[in-house]
Structure formats: C-alpha cells, structure tokens
Amino acid sequence: MSKSQKTSIAKPATLERGEARYFHGRVKILDNFEELLDRAKKGDSGTSVLIQAAPGAGKTALLHECARIAGGRGYAVAEVEPTWFLDPKTLHKSIRSSWKNWIAWLEQGAVNIDIGVLKAELIAGRGAKTPIDVIKKGKGPLLLLLDEAQRLVRITHEHERERFMQVVDMLKVIHAGGAGRPVILLASGLGATRQAFADLDISRFDPGCEINLEPLDEGSRRAVIHDWLLEEGEAKGDPAPWINTIAVETHGWPQHIMAYVWPALRQLKLTGGELTPEGLETALEEGRKGRIEFYKARTRDFPREQLHCIARVLAFSPSGTSVAKMDIMASLRMEFSEDKAEEIFTLALYKGILDMRDNLYVVPIPSMHDWLVDNFARYRAPLFPPPPPPDLSIEHAPKEHDQRLEW
Numbered sequence: 001m002s003k004s005q006k007t008s009i010a011k012p013a014t015l016e017r018g019e020a021r022y023f024h025g026r027v028k029i030l031d032n033f034e035e036l037l038d039r040a041k042k043g044d045s046g047t048s049v050l051i052q053a054a055p056g057a058g059k060t061a062l063l064h065e066c067a068r069i070a071g072g073r074g075y076a077v078a079e080v081e082p083t084w085f086l087d088p089k090t091l092h093k094s095i096r097s098s099w100k101n102w103i104a105w106l107e108q109g110a111v112n113i114d115i116g117v118l119k120a121e122l123i124a125g126r127g128a129k130t131p132i133d134v135i136k137k138g139k140g141p142l143l144l145l146l147d148e149a150q151r152l153v154r155i156t157h158e159h160e161r162e163r164f165m166q167v168v169d170m171l172k173v174i175h176a177g178g179a180g181r182p183v184i185l186l187a188s189g190l191g192a193t194r195q196a197f198a199d200l201d202i203s204r205f206d207p208g209c210e211i212n213l214e215p216l217d218e219g220s221r222r223a224v225i226h227d228w229l230l231e232e233g234e235a236k237g238d239p240a241p242w243i244n245t246i247a248v249e250t251h252g253w254p255q256h257i258m259a260y261v262w263p264a265l266r267q268l269k270l271t272g273g274e275l276t277p278e279g280l281e282t283a284l285e286e287g288r289k290g291r292i293e294f295y296k297a298r299t300r301d302f303p304r305e306q307l308h309c310i311a312r313v314l315a316f317s318p319s320g321t322s323v324a325k326m327d328i329m330a331s332l333r334m335e336f337s338e339d340k341a342e343e344i345f346t347l348a349l350y351k352g353i354l355d356m357r358d359n360l361y362v363v364p365i366p367s368m369h370d371w372l373v374d375n376f377a378r379y380r381a382p383l384f385p386p387p388p389p390p391d392l393s394i395e396h397a398p399k400e401h402d403q404r405l406e407w
Contacts, residue, residue, distance in 0.1 A: 019060070019061055019064035019065075020058065020061035020064070020065070020224075020254070021227075021228075021232075022223075022224050022227035022228060022231070023061060023065050023224075024216070024219075024220040024221075024223040024224050024227075025216045025217060025219075025220030025221075025223075025224075026058075026062055026065070026216075026220075029062070029211055029213075030065065030066070030069065032208040033049070033066050033069065034069055034073070036049070036184065036208070036209070037069070037070055037073050037075065037141075037143075037182075037184070038073070040141065040177075040182040040183075040184055041073070041074070041141055041182050043177070043182075044180075044181060044182060045177035045179075045182060046174060046177050046179060046181075046182050046183040046184045046185075047174070047175055047176075047177055047184060047185075047205075047206055047209060048171070048174055048175040048184070048185045048186075048187065048197075048202065048205065048209065049184060049185070049186045049187070049205075049209045049210075049211070050149075050187050050188075050189075050193065050194065050197060050205055050209065050210050050211065051063070051186070051187070051188035051189075051211045051213055052188070052189060052190070052191065052193045052194055052210075052211065052212055052213070052355075053188070053190070053212065053213030053214075053355075053364070054190065054191065054213075054352045054355055054364030054365055055190060055255070055298060055351075055352040056253055056254060056255025056256070056294065056365070057213045057214075057215070057253065057254060057255070057364070058213065058216070058254035058255075059147070059188040059189070059213060060147055060188070061254065062188070062213065063145050063147060063186060063188055066143070066145075066186055067143065067145060070141075070143040070184075073141075074140070074141055075140075075141040075142060075143045075182070075184075076095065076140060076141065076142050076143070077142075077143045077144075077145065078094045078095040078142070078143075078144055078145070079094065079144075079145045079146075079147070080094050080144050080145065080146050081094075081146075082146070082149070082151050082152045082167075084131070085131050085152075085166070085167045085170050085171070086131070086163055086166060086167060087131070088128045088129060088130055088131045088133060088134050091131045091134045092128060092134045095134070095138070095142070130166065131166070131170050132169060132170050132173055135170070135173065135174065135179045135183055136173075136179055136180055136181075138181065139181070140181065140182075141181065141182035141183075142181070142182065142183045142184070143183075143184050143186060144174075144183070144184070144185045144186065145186050146185060146186070146187040146188070147187075147188055147189075148188075148189055148190075149187035149188060149189035149193050149196065149197075150189035150190050150191075150192040150193040150196050150350060151189075151196075152167070152196050152197070152200060167200065168200050168201050171185070171197075171200055171201075171202055172201065172202070175202050190349070190350065190351070190352040190355075191349045191350075191352055191354055191355035191356055191364070192346070192349040192350045194210075194356060195349075195356070212357070214252075215251055215252030215253050216252040216253075216254065216257075217252065218247065218252070220252075221247045221250060221252045221257060222243050222244075222247050224254075224257055225242075225243045225246050225247055225257060225260075225261065226239060226243055228261045228264075228265065229242060229243065229261075229264060229265075229268065232265055233264065233265045233268035233269070233273065234268065234273045235268055235273050235275055236272075236273040236274055236275065237274070237275050238275070239275060241275070241280065242264065242275055242280050242283075245280060245284065246260045246261075246264065246283070246284070246287070249284065249287065249288070250287075251365075251366060251367060253365060253367075255294060256287075256290075256291055256294075256367075259287050259290030259291050259294065260283060260284070260286075260287030260290070262290075263282065263283040263286035263287055263290070264279075264280075264283040264287075266283075267279035267280075267282055267283050291367065292371065295368050295371050295372075298351055298352060298353060298368070299351075299353065299372075301347065301351065302344070302347070302348075302351075302353075304376070305335060306332075306335075306336075306344050307372065307375075307376040308335075308376050308377070309328075309331040309332045309334065309335055309336075309344075310328060310331070310332075310344075310348065310353070310354075310372065310376070311372045311373050311375070311376035311377035312331055312376075312377045313327050313328050313331045314363060314369055314372055314373050314377065315373045315377040319363070319366035319367070319369035319370050320362065320366045320369070321362065322357055322358070322360030322361060322362045323360065323361055323362070324360060324361070325345065325360075325361055328345060328354075328361065329341055329342070329345060332344055332345065349361075352364070353368075353372075
C-alpha cells in the first residue's frame with residue numbers, strides 16, 4: 001500500500017506486546033546475541049539467554065528482532081509456551097508450525113536456512129516421547145523463544161513432582177549445551193523471571209546471557225518517534241519540536257512512546273500532516289492519560305490498602321532508587337499477616353510493579369514510582385511512627401537527684 005492509499009491509522013489491541021514496526025537501539029545486546037549464535041554453531045552447542053525487564057520495556061519486540069537475526073544465520077525459530085515443555089507433541093507442533101513461515105521467508109531471501117535440514121527437523125521430532133527427545137533428535141540450529149517466562153514456575157507447580165522435574169531436566173539440557181546441536185533458549189519476562197529460573201535449578205548464566213533491559217537511549221527513542229511521525233503520519237515540515245517534547249516525556253520507555261505516538265498520528269491525520277502547536281499539545285495530553293491508564297492496568301489486581309503499604313515505603317526513596325525487601329514487608333505486615341504480605345510482595349514482582357536489582361527492589365519505571373507515591377502514599381501513617389510523647393503529669397515527674405545515693 002502506498003502512502004497515498006492510507007486512509008486510517010489503526011491502533012493495535014495492546015501497546016505492550018508485539019513486534020516493533022520501527023526498531024532502534026539495543027545495539028550492544030544484539031551484537032552479543034549475534035556472537036552467541038555464531039559460537040553456538042561453531043561449537044555445535046547452545047545455552048539459555050534471559051531478558052528481564054519491566055512491562056512495556058520492549059521485551060517482545062527484542063525477541064522478534066533476535067528471531068530475525070537468527071533466521072539470517074541459518075537458525076530455525078519456534079515460539080513456545082511454558083506448558084509445551086511438558087508435552088512433546090505440542091512442542092514438536094510448534095516447531096512444525098513455524099516451518100511454513102520459514103519457507104515463505106526463504107522465498108523472500110530474508111533467512112538463510114538449509115531446506116533439507118529444516119525438513120529433517122520435522123521428521124526427526126515425530127513420535128518423540130519426551131520434550132527432550134524433540135530437541136535432541138532434531139537437526140540443525142534451533143532458537144526457542146519463550147515470552148512471559150516468569151510463568152514457568154507457576155505452571156509447573158500445578159503438576160506433580162515427576163512432570164515438574166521433566167521441565168527442570170529440559171531446561172538443564174538446553175542451558176548446559178547438551179542437546180547435541182546448536183539450541184538456544186531465549187526467554188524474556190518480568191521481575192520474577194530470574195527467581196523462576198533459580199527455582200528450576202538454573203542459577204547461573206554465561207556472561208552476556210543475563211540481560212536487564214533498560215529504557216531506550218536518547219538517540220534511539222528519538223529515532224523511533226521520528227520514523228512514526230514521518231513514515232506513518234506523513235508529517236510535513238520540521239518534526240524536531242514534536243520529537244524532542246515527546247522523547248522527554250516518555251523517559252525512553254517503549255510503551256510510553258506508543259502511548260504518545262498514536263494520538264500524535266491522529267492529530268497529523270486531522271491536519272493533513274501539518275505539525276501544529278495545538279496538535280502537539282493535544283497529543284501530549286492524551287499521551288499522559290495513556291501512561292496513567294497503563295499504570296492503573298498494572299495495579300488492577302491490588303486493593304487500595306495494599307498499594308498504600310507499598311507506596312508509603314517508596315515515599316522515602318526518590319524514583320529510580322532501590323529499597324530493601326525487609327522494608328516493604330515491614331509495611332505490609334502492619335496491615336496483613338506474614339503469609340498475605342509475602343503473597344502481595346510476590347504478586348508485585350509477578351506484575352512488574354517491582355523489579356529485583358542486586359538483591360534490592362525498585363519500581364523499574366520512574367514515572368510509575370512517582371504515580372504510586374502521589375496517589376497512594378498521602379495521608380497514611382509513616383512506616384516508622386515516632387515514639388509517644390513523654391508523660392509530664394506530676395506523678396510521673398522525675399524526682400530530685402539525691403547525690404547521697406551515689407555514695
């Protein structure tokens with residue numbers, strides 16, 4: 001479709017997930033990943049790569065970019081779900097279903113896969129009795145994409161011990177490079193993902209294979225906004241004022257960028273691409289509302305009193321700084337039992353409200369930290385209340401000092 005044929009700008013169902021239409025940044029991460037792909041092929045081995053980040057940081061977009069790079073280096077790529085590590089038929093079906101995509105991409109010259117190896121992959125996995133058999137009997141390099149990987153422990157804990165250990169064994173085989181061929185598991189998830197792998201006996205990752213995804217750098221966030229405004233919005237004139245203003249308000253968070261981009265595109269559509277000051281102000285106002293709606297969605301599972309307990313601890317720390325678990329737990333225990341406090345804390349990790357950094361915890365999105373404090377920390381008792389005032393009544397007044405007592 002040519003630009004002149006565009007009649008509307010459709011907003012996606014969600015701003016949190018999916019492949020980025022305009023991908024910029026993450027250069028060092030992608031360079032390291034390319035080196036890993038090459039080393040795995042040369043060594044006929046593999047390992048696990050963990051990408052941990054807050055919601056809306058661009059984890060899924062990064063997975064898709066890694067998949068594109070891996071395809072260009074001869075890897076077959078399959079998206080998997082945690083439950084598929086329990087079912088060899090479903091796991092093999094996932095690899096098989098991706099085959100049609102790779103055939104289409106081969107015809108376009110987008111990937112470089114030996115078609116004979118890919119067909120052998122499909123044949124070898126048939127009739128496998130365990131997921132490990134699917135991995136070991138296959139042929140050629142393979143990249144497995146596991147998004148929302150923090151669900152691993154929750155799902156496996158719902159099964160009996162034998163099946164739980166089956167997942168553990170599967171992860172260990174891949175992590176230790178024991179599949180007999182290049183197999184890489186690229187897993188991404190929220191703040192609880194690192195602990196999920198530790199619970200599954202994967203406690204150490206190779207250098208460069210454990211990634212804490214940070215916001216986009218200044219140049220990358222501007223490049224993304226630039227492409228959206230010019231390529232999709234057909235902006236006319238100098239877009240720098242719009243780009244600069246939006247870039248500052250998003251703090252480099254991909255989800256926030258999209259929260260501002262969509263209303264900006266709507267304004268450009270209304271003005272035929274003219275970059276008016278009024279259009280920018282409207283886009284900014286709607287973008288700010290979009291950010292707040294995102295925060296509300298992440299905290300929807302928490303009653304107000306639970307958010308009060310978390311926020312009054314955050315009020316003592318500037319945004320972007322860490323707090324100790326013991327402080328958060330102390331606040332929660334003021335209102336809830338020990339078990340309930342632990343449950344709330346775990347859910348905050350699972351939902352991406354908290355993220356673990358060097359054994360401390362932080363609200364990974366600074367503007368979300370400020371929103372929590374502004375909306376839930378006010379008019380609450382301090383975490384450590386001051387001691388009661390001294391009793392100054394006559395019966396409790398200090399008696400005169402009798403020096404004779406000293407002798």
